[in-house]
Amino acid sequence: MKHLEVQIVLSADGSHTLYRPDIDEFYHSRYGALGESRQVYAQYGLAEAISRYQLQQVQVLELGFGTGLNVLAVVELLQQRPEIQVVYHSLEPFPLPPEVLQQLNYTEQLPVQVAAYFDVIHQVAWETPQPILPNLQLVKSEKSWQQASFAAESFDVIFYDAFAPEKQPELWEPPHFERAFCWLKNGGILTTYCSKSAVIRTMKTVGFHIEKLSGRPFKREVTRATKMIES
Numbered sequence: 364m365k366h367l368e369v370q371i372v373l374s375a376d377g378s379h380t381l382y383r384p385d386i387d388e389f390y391h392s393r394y395g396a397l398g399e400s401r402q403v404y405a406q407y408g409l410a411e412a413i414s415r416y417q418l419q420q421v422q423v424l425e426l427g428f429g430t431g432l433n434v435l436a437v438v439e440l441l442q443q444r445p446e447i448q449v450v451y452h453s454l455e456p457f458p459l460p461p462e463v464l465q466q467l468n469y470t471e472q473l474p475v476q477v478a479a480y481f482d483v484i485h486q487v488a489w490e491t492p493q494p495i496l497p498n499l500q501l502v503k504s505e506k507s508w509q510q511a512s513f514a515a516e517s518f519d520v521i522f523y524d525a526f527a528p529e530k531q532p533e534l535w536e537p538p539h540f541e542r543a544f545c546w547l548k549n550g551g552i553l554t555t556y557c558s559k560s561a562v563i564r565t566m567k568t569v570g571f572h573i574e575k576l577s578g579r580p581f582k583r584e585v586t587r588a589t590k591m592i593e594s
């Protein structure tokens with residue numbers, strides 16, 4: 364998609380999000396973009412997997428690199444956890460242009476030691492693994508979720524950050540959760556801000572065990588799905 368039109372919007376916690384007028388949709392919660400990244404993805408996803416399974420090495424897959432805010436929330440977490448090694452794969456078929464990224468206020472909103480990584484993560488070449496921290500490697504790919512291909516049981520954690528089901532219904536259909544289920548290791552965790560009943564039903568049909576977690580103040584509920592295969 365060339366010349367993607369996006370507008371910069373201030374969310375309630377003071378951090379920016381983006382609005383896509385063509386689909387009438389935001390990139391993050393309007394009630395707190397940075398807060399949502401920290402809570403739904405860094406805490407409910409990555410931090411939970413680390414503590415639940417005592418992981419030292421974690422493979423993360425993200426659907427939708429976008430502004431890179433979820434990566435920055437992970438940088439913030441990993442600066443406090445130098446013993447944990449993460450390889451973070453992020454898919455983004457519609458990269459944002461530099462003139463939009465330069466207007467985002469994340470370097471003012473994040474602690475200074477995290478803000479320093481805003482430019483670093485955006486300058487990473489596509490399709491080329493790059494060390495960001497001593498304990499974080501980032502692999503950005505311009506492939507879509509549909510185009511991506513990974514071996515079964517590659518990931519410990521998936522950040523499922525697609526546009527809402529009303530705006531991008533295909534990504535919330537069974538075949539795409541079946542891919543997530545296949546790519547996760549047994550016990551692997553998928554988190555998403557979405558808690559719609561129809562989506563939860565689809566995830567359950569695919570085999571996920573579902574937890575609904577508090578999303579306040581960003582959303583009433585968010586979802587953590589675990590791949591559970593009894594042996």
Ligand SMILES: C[S@@+](CC[C@H](N)C(=O)[O-])C[C@H]1O[C@@H](n2cnc3c(N)ncnc32)[C@H](O)[C@@H]1O
Pocket residue numbers: 389390391400426427428429430431432433434454455456457506507508509524525526527534
């Ligand atoms: C709700 S936004 C999430 C943004 C991002 N995680 C962030 O922190 O800014 C959805 C993102 O998914 C991307 N996207 C759209 N279709 C996709 C697809 N088929 N596969 C992967 N990513 C896609 C969009 O371009 C957008 O960046």
